[in-house]
Amino acid sequence: MNRYKHRAYNEELMDDLTAGGPSMDQTLRELETINRWLGGNFVTIDGLVKLLKKSPSRPLVIADLGCGGGDILKLVARWASKKKLEVELVGFDANPHIIEYAKENCKEFKNIRFEVQDIFSEEFKQREFDIILCTLFTHHFTEKQLTGIFRQFKSQAKIGVVINDLHRHPLAYHSIKLLVNLFSKSEMVKNDGPLSVLRAFKRKELVQLMNDAEIDRFTLQWMWAFRWQLVF
Incomplete structure (x- = not known):
C-alpha cells in the first residue's frame, strides 16, 4: 500500500500538551534551526506580503496559532520593522511549557x-485579529476539525489568513528523516519530523478543505521546501 496516498493520523509526541522540560526546549531550538535552514519560514512572510498589497493605515494585530518557540513571530517582527509597519504580535499555544x-x-x-x-475554546472563538498565521500547525488536525477551524477563521481574521504547511511527498519524508537522524539530538524531532510529513497534505486535499469550509476565494501555491502556502 502507498503510505503517502492518505494522511496519517498518528499523534506526534508534541501533541502531548503536558510535554516540557529540557527535551522540549531542545526540540524547539532544533525546529527553529531546521526551518531556518530549509527556508520554509519565507512561505509565511511571502503570504503576509500578498495580503498586505497596500500599506495599512493603522497598527496591525497578527496572531500566530501553534506558535511554538516564537520563531515565526520574531521573523515577522523583524520584517515589519524593515517595512516600518506597526504591528502587535500575539502567539498562542495550548502547551504552557512551550509558551514559557x-x-x-x-x-x-x-x-x-x-x-x-x-x-x-469559546473564549478564543470570540477573539478577532487582522491576520492569522498558521505555520506547521494545521497538519495536527483532522479534516473535520480543519473545516470548522477554517470557517472560524473567516469571522476572526479581518484581513486574511496565511497557512504554511507541509506537502506529503516521499522525497520530503525521506529527506527530513535523513536530516534529523544525522543531526538531531532530540527524540521528539526524530519522531515527529517524518511523521509530520505523513500527516501533511496534497493539493486536492487542501482544495477540498476550502470547499468544505465554503471558502471560494483563496490562493494555493507550492513552495520550497515541500511547503504549501494557502492564503485566504
Whole structure:
C-alpha cells in the first residue's frame, strides 16, 4: 500500500500538551534551526506580503496559532520593522511549557506577547485579529476539525489568513528523516519530523478543505521546501 496516498493520523509526541522540560526546549531550538535552514519560514512572510498589497493605515494585530518557540513571530517582527509597519504580535499555544519557552526566546521584542489558549475554546472563538498565521500547525488536525477551524477563521481574521504547511511527498519524508537522524539530538524531532510529513497534505486535499469550509476565494501555491502556502 502507498503510505503517502492518505494522511496519517498518528499523534506526534508534541501533541502531548503536558510535554516540557529540557527535551522540549531542545526540540524547539532544533525546529527553529531546521526551518531556518530549509527556508520554509519565507512561505509565511511571502503570504503576509500578498495580503498586505497596500500599506495599512493603522497598527496591525497578527496572531500566530501553534506558535511554538516564537520563531515565526520574531521573523515577522523583524520584517515589519524593515517595512516600518506597526504591528502587535500575539502567539498562542495550548502547551504552557512551550509558551514559557517562547516568552524567554522572544523577550527582546516588545511587540510580541504570548498566551496559553485552546483554539477550540469559546473564549478564543470570540477573539478577532487582522491576520492569522498558521505555520506547521494545521497538519495536527483532522479534516473535520480543519473545516470548522477554517470557517472560524473567516469571522476572526479581518484581513486574511496565511497557512504554511507541509506537502506529503516521499522525497520530503525521506529527506527530513535523513536530516534529523544525522543531526538531531532530540527524540521528539526524530519522531515527529517524518511523521509530520505523513500527516501533511496534497493539493486536492487542501482544495477540498476550502470547499468544505465554503471558502471560494483563496490562493494555493507550492513552495520550497515541500511547503504549501494557502492564503485566504
